[in-house]
Amino acid sequence: MKPSLEWQIATVKAIKPENARVKTFTLALPHWSEHRPGQHYDVRLVAPDGYQAQRSYSIASEPERSGEIDLTVELLEDGEVSSYMHEVLTVGDQIEVRGPIGGYFVWEATMGGPLLLVAGGSGVAPLMSMLRHRAAAGSRIPARLLYSSRTPGHVIYADELERLQNAGDGLEIFHTFTRQAPEGWAGYARRIDNQMLSEVSAPLGKLALTYVCGPTLLVEAVANELVQIGMAPNLIRTERFGPTGDIV
Amino acid sequence: METIQTDLNRALMLDGNAAAGILAEIFSVEMTTSLAECAHCGCQGEMGTLLAFTQAPGLVLRCRDCENIVMRIAQAPGVTYLDMQGMAFLRMERALV
Numbered sequence: 001m002k003p004s005l006e007w008q009i010a011t012v013k014a015i016k017p018e019n020a021r022v023k024t025f026t027l028a029l030p031h032w033s034e035h036r037p038g039q040h041y042d043v044r045l046v047a048p049d050g051y052q053a054q055r056s057y058s059i060a061s062e063p064e065r066s067g068e069i070d071l072t073v074e075l076l077e078d079g080e081v082s083s084y085m086h087e088v089l090t091v092g093d094q095i096e097v098r099g100p101i102g103g104y105f106v107w108e109a110t111m112g113g114p115l116l117l118v119a120g121g122s123g124v125a126p127l128m129s130m131l132r133h134r135a136a137a138g139s140r141i142p143a144r145l146l147y148s149s150r151t152p153g154h155v156i157y158a159d160e161l162e163r164l165q166n167a168g169d170g171l172e173i174f175h176t177f178t179r180q181a182p183e184g185w186a187g188y189a190r191r192i193d194n195q196m197l198s199e200v201s202a203p204l205g206k207l208a209l210t211y212v213c214g215p216t217l218l219v220e221a222v223a224n225e226l227v228q229i230g231m232a233p234n235l236i237r238t239e240r241f242g243p244t245g246d247i248v
Numbered sequence: 249m250e251t252i253q254t255d256l257n258r259a260l261m262l263d264g265n266a267a268a269g270i271l272a273e274i275f276s277v278e279m280t281t282s283l284a285e286c287a288h289c290g291c292q293g294e295m296g297t298l299l300a301f302t303q304a305p306g307l308v309l310r311c312r313d314c315e316n317i318v319m320r321i322a323q324a325p326g327v328t329y330l331d332m333q334g335m336a337f338l339r340m341e342r343a344l345v
């Protein structure tokens with residue numbers, strides 16, 4: 001057990017736009033410590049007059065990458081911290097963070113599986129840390145990701161997800177599009193519902209370790225539906241992101 | 249009994265995970281996997297399963313089952329206020345010295 005959590009000054013190493021409203025910030029940390037996939041960092045902004053704003057952002061990178069972390073941040077209307085990060089922060093700037101934090105919404109390869117991941121929008125970030133870790137650890141634990149986005153243009157990490165799936169190590173990815181699907185799309189094109197969850201989860205059985213992350217209302221709905229279709233309630237872990245502009 | 253009243257509050261609701269930073273700051277250990285018992289309905293669960301409301305001046309954690317308040321935290325410069333009337337007990341890891 002580490003001593004209490006200390007704030008540290010991170011340096012922005014890279015900024016990558018993921019879609020129109022989401023960017024990934026790579027932060028170099030002077031006091032990096034290995035995180036557990038699913039954990040988050042707190043980000044704190046302090047104005048010259050002492051006013052503070054603080055938010056939590058999930059770590060998207062795998063713990064095998066040392067010295068730095070990726071935070072994938074969605075720009076929110078009236079989001080004090082996200083708008084600063086999106087509109088002001090540039091490579092080389094410094095920002096105050098503390099972490100890694102949390103122990104409840106965590107999956108490591110040593111916990112076993114099978115693994116069922118359900119994401120809405122930028123809620124895919126902590127699940128990406130789990131999938132990157134799974135690949136880096138050489139795990140072949142059966143895993144399925146059901147990922148709800150408004151349109152194909154809203155999908156975060158699209159190319160990397162495809163590469164991870166094509167590695168053929170037991171990961172399968174299912175997209176659903178709630179507003180507009182690609183031309184000729186044969187997959188899901190509606191909000192996540194009981195039938196979709198049943199179909200995606202069936203090969204994993206009722207005892208899959210299940211992680212649901214996204215906007216609060218999506219997480220609420222999915223968590224209830226998972227219980228309705230008979231998934232073990234004590235194996236379902238949720239991470240609510242709060243309201244976002246979109247119901248994905 | 250106080251309950252969660254509006255859809256707006258429901259949409260703003262987070263999990264106990266969202267309080268992980270402030271709880272670690274207060275208790276010096278990771279708290280989201282700590283077991284707590286609700287003083288209102290007697291159910292037990294990890295603190296990560298609590299419902300968290302962070303949009304108020306303080307932070308409010310409610311029971312996932314009965315939705316009553318189990319913990320309230322408010323911070324002002326230099327001090328923390330902690331109200332745990334709604335919690336029957338809390339089990340936490342001991343920080344290694």
